[in-house]
């Protein structure tokens with residue numbers, strides 16, 4: 001596919017409009033869609049719609065298609081595997097691909113010592129299973145999550161997720177024995193990492209107590225919550241406290257994993273070794289797969305037959321994962337994430353110098369965002385944020401927002417996007433900001 005933005009109709013075009021009508025009549029409105037069009041193919045930085053428009057992809061399907069949405073190795077591996085067999089159920093008749101993915105995760109995840117992996121289908125399912133395993137290992141029940149956390153939309157993971165609208169509103173009651181403590185949000189709490197960690201630990205000790213606490217779960221960069229990078233030292237202090245108190249530390253690297261931040265996993269920046277890591281999103285080049293990887297002693301606390309699921313570690317998804325990981329390794333996509341970081345930061349910092357509505361630019365690698373605020377009060381400006389994102393979408397750029405206050409524009413391009421497309425996509429977004 002030619003890697004250029006091209007709008008030949010307004011968005012939505014006539015074919016997209018017809019599909020929207022069918023969607024409205026057939027698809028539940030709870031599943032809402034952002035882009036005013038429908039996809040037909042995608043490669044690297046470009047997604048083509050049903051009317052022949054070519055859009056710049058700055059979302060990668062929410063940090064999933066880091067290797068591109070049709071990476072040659074992934075396509076080839078999927079085609080080969082799908083013709084061999086589509087499914088046996090690993091719990092019935094196992095196959096090599098599942099084992100090979102577990103071996104690869106043992107190699108690349110920053111969990112120390114012998115590790116074991118179990119595979120599932122979605123990120124939320126991985127988080128659910130990490131909690132089950134931590135409870136089985138510790139014999140304790142409570143789980144602590146942080147302000148601004150996002151861990152999924154199933155019943156247990158909704159309870160772990162912080163933000164009510166749209167994730168939790170009207171869907172309760174929520175799972176018991178889930179507790180929330182303050183995290184680290186340097187732009188808004190002005191605390192250094194050690195002070196923020198001490199505040200969280202004080203609450204863990206008084207409101208839960210270590211002898212009741214099975215696990216602490218945390219995203220090393222909070223994704224849906226606003227691309228919040230904790231202050232230096234925060235994560236390390238929390239992990240040390242967990243280690244000293246027989247509490248399993250679960251790093252939810254579902255959004256940050258697989259070279260997205262410029263390293264295999266964002267925990268590496270914090271110099272911590274989680275007990276368990278949950279992964280999904282970027283793991284398999286767009287095929288649904290997730291994993292729980294953890295210290296063998298913890299993982300094996302779950303009894304035989306206690307973990308699994310019909311589709312978990314589907315063979316086609318496993319073939320895709322092996323190919324996606326190989327693509328990241330051979331293409332040095334970690335370096336590409338750092339290339340993207342450099343270009344995006346230079347562009348955004350230039351704009352910020354003239355526009356104090358950009359309160360903060362933050363993130364790592366190809367996981368970057370800016371927070372839009374009232375320049376006087378730093379109050380979040382969600383209306384401006386959604387106006388900027390929707391203007392960018394109308395102009396053919398897939399732009400995402402996030403944040404507890406809905407005031408963060410986030411960038412998650414495929415790691416294979418060209419400098420030219422990235423620069424053009426950013427210009428569309430920042431021009432929309434200037435015009436707003």
Ligand SMILES: *Cc1c(COP(=O)(O)O)cnc(C)c1O
Nearest residue numbers: 122123124150151152223254255
């Ligand atoms: C997306 C996400 C999840 C949930 O993953 P699903 O595949 O949508 O269930 C959990 N945790 C984090 C950090 C995520 O970004």
